[in-house]
Amino acid sequence: MTPTAIALAIIVFIVVLGSIIGFYAGTRHKMSLEQWTVGGRGFGWLLMWLLMAGETYTTFSFLGASGWAYSRGGPALYILAYINLAYVISFFILPPIWEMGRAHGLQTQPDFFLARYRSKHLAAFVALVGVIFMIPYLQLQLTGLGIIVEVASFGGMGRTRAMVIGVALFAGFVFVSGVRAVAWVSVLKDFLMLFAAVSVGIYVPHLYFGGIGPMFAELARTKPAHLVMPGATSNLGHTWYITTVLLTAFGGYMWPHSFGATFTAKSADTLRRNAVVMPLYTITLAFIFFIGFAAFLVLPGLANGDLSLLTLVRQALPPWMLGVVGGAGALTAMVPAAILVLTASTLFAKNLCRPIFAPRMTDDQVARLARMMVVALSLISLYFAVYSSTTLVSLLLLGYAGVTQFFPGVALGLFWKRVTMAGVFAGMIAGVACTAFLVLSKRDPFGGMNAGFIALCLNSVVAVLVSLFSPVKTGTLMENFSSSAPGNP
Amino acid sequence: MKRPSFGAICLALIPFLAICFSVSAWDRIYPMILGLPFNFFWLLLWIVLTSVCMWGVYCVEAPRIAEEERCRQNESRPE
Numbered sequence: 001m002t003p004t005a006i007a008l009a010i011i012v013f014i015v016v017l018g019s020i021i022g023f024y025a026g027t028r029h030k031m032s033l034e035q036w037t038v039g040g041r042g043f044g045w046l047l048m049w050l051l052m053a054g055e056t057y058t059t060f061s062f063l064g065a066s067g068w069a070y071s072r073g074g075p076a077l078y079i080l081a082y083i084n085l086a087y088v089i090s091f092f093i094l095p096p097i098w099e100m101g102r103a104h105g106l107q108t109q110p111d112f113f114l115a116r117y118r119s120k121h122l123a124a125f126v127a128l129v130g131v132i133f134m135i136p137y138l139q140l141q142l143t144g145l146g147i148i149v150e151v152a153s154f155g156g157m158g159r160t161r162a163m164v165i166g167v168a169l170f171a172g173f174v175f176v177s178g179v180r181a182v183a184w185v186s187v188l189k190d191f192l193m194l195f196a197a198v199s200v201g202i203y204v205p206h207l208y209f210g211g212i213g214p215m216f217a218e219l220a221r222t223k224p225a226h227l228v229m230p231g232a233t234s235n236l237g238h239t240w241y242i243t244t245v246l247l248t249a250f251g252g253y254m255w256p257h258s259f260g261a262t263f264t265a266k267s268a269d270t271l272r273r274n275a276v277v278m279p280l281y282t283i284t285l286a287f288i289f290f291i292g293f294a295a296f297l298v299l300p301g302l303a304n305g306d307l308s309l310l311t312l313v314r315q316a317l318p319p320w321m322l323g324v325v326g327g328a329g330a331l332t333a334m335v336p337a338a339i340l341v342l343t344a345s346t347l348f349a350k351n352l353c354r355p356i357f358a359p360r361m362t363d364d365q366v367a368r369l370a371r372m373m374v375v376a377l378s379l380i381s382l383y384f385a386v387y388s389s390t391t392l393v394s395l396l397l398l399g400y401a402g403v404t405q406f407f408p409g410v411a412l413g414l415f416w417k418r419v420t421m422a423g424v425f426a427g428m429i430a431g432v433a434c435t436a437f438l439v440l441s442k443r444d445p446f447g448g449m450n451a452g453f454i455a456l457c458l459n460s461v462v463a464v465l466v467s468l469f470s471p472v473k474t475g476t477l478m479e480n481f482s483s484s485a486p487g488n489p
Numbered sequence: 490m491k492r493p494s495f496g497a498i499c500l501a502l503i504p505f506l507a508i509c510f511s512v513s514a515w516d517r518i519y520p521m522i523l524g525l526p527f528n529f530f531w532l533l534l535w536i537v538l539t540s541v542c543m544w545g546v547y548c549v550e551a552p553r554i555a556e557e558e559r560c561r562q563n564e565s566r567p568e
Contacts, residue, residue, distance in 0.1 A: 074516070080532045081508045084539050088501050091543060092493055095554075213524020220518050220526065227518050227526045238512045245509045272550070276543040282536050286529075415492055 003319035004156035010323025011153060011330060014192065018185045018331050019169040022338070025184040026177025033367035036178030037107045037346050038263040045270045047183045051261050051339075052274060053281055054186030056083060056252075057193060058336040059144030062329050063306040065285055069292025071305030073231025075241065076289060082245045084279045086252030091275035094253065095268035096414045108343070109259040109406070110351035116413040117421040120355040125425070126406060127351035129432060130256035131344050133399040135381055137255075138340045142167065142385035145333035151310040152326025154319075160386055166330065170338040171378040175371050179264060182339045189335050192328035194284055200309075200325065201287025204294050204316050212290055219293060226296065240445045243453035250456065251404030257336075257343035259406075341381075345373035398439050401452025405431035408460045412467075419463065422470040427463030431455045494553060497546045504539040508532065 001009075029035050043051065061079070068076035100106060104115045109130060114123035142163050149162035173181040202212070209215040219227055230236045253259055265271050288309070295308035299315070302308055313325050349370035354361045361369070408431075409424040438444050438451035446454055515531045522530040 074528070077528060077532055080536065084536050085504060085508060088504050088539065088543060091501065091546060092497075211524065213521075216521065216524055216526055216529075220521070224518055228516050228528060229512075238516065241512050241516075242509055249509075268554075269551075272547055276540060276547050279536050279539045279543065283533065286533055289529075 003322075004154040006319040007323040007326060008153040008156045010320055011149060011157075011326045014188070014324070014327025015166070015169065015330050015334070018188050018334065019173055021188060022170070022173030022181035022185045023176055025173070025180040029180065031176075031178060031367070033346075033350070033363050033370065034105075034107065035180075036367060036370070037260065037342065038101075039179045039183070041102065041263060042266055043183065043264040043270070044266050045273055048261075048265050048270050048274055049277070050186040050190060051179070051183040051264060052258070052278065053190055054182060054335045055258055055261065055339050057190070057285075057332065059141055059148070059329070059333045061285060061288065062193070062332045063144055063147070063309060065288045066292035066295065066309035067304075067306035069289045070296050070302070070308040072233050072236065073226035073296070074229040075231050075233060075236040076292070077229075078241055078244050078248070080282060080285055080289075081241075082248040082252065083282050083285070085245060085249035087275050087278045089249055090253050090278075091272055093411060093414060094262045094271040094275070097259070097262050097410070098265055098268045098271055101263040107260065107263055108346055108351060109254075109256045110347060112259070112413075113409060113424075114351075117409075117424060119421045119425070122421055122425050123351055124356055125428070126409075127256075127347040129402065129405075129428075131347050131352070133402045134256060134340050134344045135377070135384070137399055138337055138344070138377070138381040139384045141333045141337040141340065142381055145330055145337070146385065147307065148310065148326055148329035148333065151307060151314065152322050152329065154314070162330075163382060163385055166334055166337075167378050167382045170334045171341065171374055174338045174342050175374050179261075179339070179342060182335060182342065183264075185331065185335050185338070189328065189331035192324065193332055196325045196328045197284050197287040200313055200317065200321075201290040204312060205290055207316055208294060208298055215290070215294055215297070218297060223296070235445050235448070237448060239448035240450060243445075243450040247404055247450050247453040247456060248400055250407045251400050251452075254403045254406045254410070256347060256403070257339045259410075260343050260346070261339070341374055341377050344377050345370045348373050348377075398435060401435040401439065401450070401455060402432060404452055404456055405435065405459050407456065408463045412463060416467075418467055418472060420467045420470045420472055423463045423465070423467030426466045427459040427461075430462045431459030434458050494549060497549045500542050500546045500549065503542050504535060507535045507538070 029040070034040060065076065065079050068079065097112060100112065100115060106112055106115060108127075110123040110127040113126045114120060145166045146159035146163040149157055149166075150159045173185070205212045205215040209218055216227070226232060229238060229241055253262075262271065291309050291312060295302075295312040299308065299311060302311060310325070310329070314322055317325075349366050353369065354366055405428050408427050412419040412424065432455075434455035435452050438446050438454065444451035516528045518526045518528070520527055525533070
């Protein structure tokens with residue numbers, strides 16, 4: 001067999017195996033909207049862990065982290081830092097969100113805003129902003145999938161064909177099995193990803209330099225500036241690091257799909273235990289950085305740093321291992337893509353379409369519409385990924401900073417009784433507008449600081465000030481909460 | 490919703506201080522430890538220590554939460 005055939009056969013085997021697991025995952029459950037979106041609120045710590053690891057470690061961690069280490073150097077360390085700190089924040093905000101979810105049957109992030117602030121317009125706005133930022137994120141996963149399969153199969157399968165097949169498979173298993181599919185496919189994905197990252201991360205430096213230590217010694221001798229901030233960049237220094245880590249740590253669980261995953265947990269305690277254990281999983285990312293740094297020395301001058309990991313693996317390892325890495329990489333794109341498309345579809349059907357256009361829809365009709373939307377949104381993002389559009393690239397730059405603008409509304413909503421709908425709405429609009437202006441006019445970083453962080457500060461200040469000057473609606477959820485909580489009169 | 494206790498917040502701030510705000514103090518190559526540049530080593534060390542801190546937070550918060558749960562159940566029983 002030729003190397004192409006070997007690598008391609010292994011990739012196809014892994015992807016098909018993952019998809020079968022996905023299709024099978026939901027067959028024993030009747031798929032109501034509740035079962036489809038939040039798995040009947042029955043996920044124990046293990047499934048929960050897999051789901052959260054599944055959506056945190058996307059193609060961005062696979063290709064992007066090594067790409068950043070390759071092309072930017074030191075600033076890449078922010079990725080290790082923020083994922084870790086996002087879990088710290090999750091300990092405090094996810095359990096109360098879950099409690100609210102159980103008490104009021106919440107399934108999505110806009111549901112939370114609706115329950116807390118009693119405004120369907122605020123909820124619809126949150127849904128709209130969420131969907132707008134999720135589609136480019138989805139497109140990024142598809143583009144990543146195409147690149148991974150094409151490079152890992154020595155060009156044996158073209159980018160477009162790989163994307164079409166990938167989309168058909170994940171849209172299929174999401175359609176059939178909902179969120180359970182995402183969690184179960186993660187089992188295979190995380191296992192393979194762990195195996196691929198650790199073995200390649202140890203083997204490649206060993207092959208070229210005789211170990212990880214000698215590799216860094218070589219880097220420190222020849223290219224010391226690459227190992228510290230700002231690395232190969234001119235403007236990603238320490239101020240940028242601090243503001244970016246804060247922004248992304250606060251924003252980590254503000255992505256609608258990560259937020260929504262909270263509701264799948266069986267208990268609030270599951271989420272707390274997860275926050276204690278999850279940081280350890282970040283260690284696997286270190287091995288991906290090793291590969292990026294090795295590629296920087298071995299293969300200098302690649303035009304696209306995101307390809308450094310695969311190019312190096314292709315050069316250094318036998319075809320079967322390239323197949324394993326390619327298969328793991330393909331699943332690493334498909335699992336997050338699946339949860340993204342599931343969440344975006346639910347937001348569209350439940351929080352945008354029903355309240356604004358068709359208030360009489362039943363839950364079953366919403367569930368049916370959401371499943372139709374899976375097909376529609378998959379096709380739309382496939383179109384964008386094939387005919388890659390520049391508008392989407394700029395939206396993607398906005399994404400993380402954009403969704404983080406939900407944070408004040410969530411955190412103040414949980415811990416401050418005096419916050420009002422008007423305050424949160426005004427803050428959010430100010431935050432999103434400020435992010436869009438700074439990023440799209442190429443002023444990011446602004447004065448050394450991450451533009452999204454500046455917007456987040458503005459957002460919080462506006463939210464607090466407007467809240468103080470607007471009346472609290474009587475009968476908001478918070479009062480019901482406080483009256484039943486002990487210690488509050 | 491009950492706010493987290495002072496002790497829990499202090500413990501949770503430790504990772505933020507070590508990983509985020511103190512970056513100028515540890516973003517350097519030497520001394521290399523275990524073959525890793527110092528900044529890399531420091532972050533990996535603190536990934537483990539973050540988990541330890543969060544375990545501490547869990548131990549502080551768990552009894553309070555359990556008590557809250559008990560109170561809520563007692564309250565709802567007479568209804």
